[in-house]
Structures are given as C-alpha cells and as structure tokens.
Amino acid sequence: MQASDFDPMDAVAIFDLVNRQDWEVCELAQLGMSSKAYRCGGIYVPSEQHIRSLCDFVLAKLGEQD
Numbered sequence: 928m929q930a931s932d933f934d935p936m937d938a939v940a941i942f943d944l945v946n947r948q949d950w951e952v953c954e955l956a957q958l959g960m961s962s963k964a965y966r967c968g969g970i971y972v973p974s975e976q977h978i979r980s981l982c983d984f985v986l987a988k989l990g991e992q993d
Contacts, residue, residue: 928935964970971979 959965
C-alpha cells in the first residue's frame with residue numbers, strides 16, 4: 928500500500944462483487960419467508976434445535992403457538 932503504483936481497485940471490485948451477491952441472497956431469502964414452511968417459525972436443521980426451542984418458547988409466551 929505504500930508503493931506509489933499501488934492500485935486498490937482489485938480489492939474494491941471483489942468487495943463490491945461479494946456485497947452484491949450477499950444482497951441478492953438476502954433478498955431471495957426474504958422472498959422465501961412468505962412460504963408456508965415459515966408460518967410457525969421456519970425450518971431448522973438438527974444442529975439448530977436450540978433455536979427452534981427458543982422460537983417455540985417465545986411463541987408460547989406470546990400465545991401464538993398452534
């Protein structure tokens with residue numbers, strides 16, 4: 928970075944590309960949230976059962992669990 932011919936544009940370009948990809952994935956995930964699979968809080972893999980348990984606890988406290 929101290930070199931007089933240093934050009935950070937390759938780093939800027941990859942940063943921009945990755946951010947745009949992340950934004951697209953987030954937008955697609957938000958669209959997917961309208962699926963009936965998320966009606967009761969979503970779908971969790973076995974390693975995320977603690978998250979499912981917390982969601983169930985919160986829904987029960989709110990009186991919104993089926």
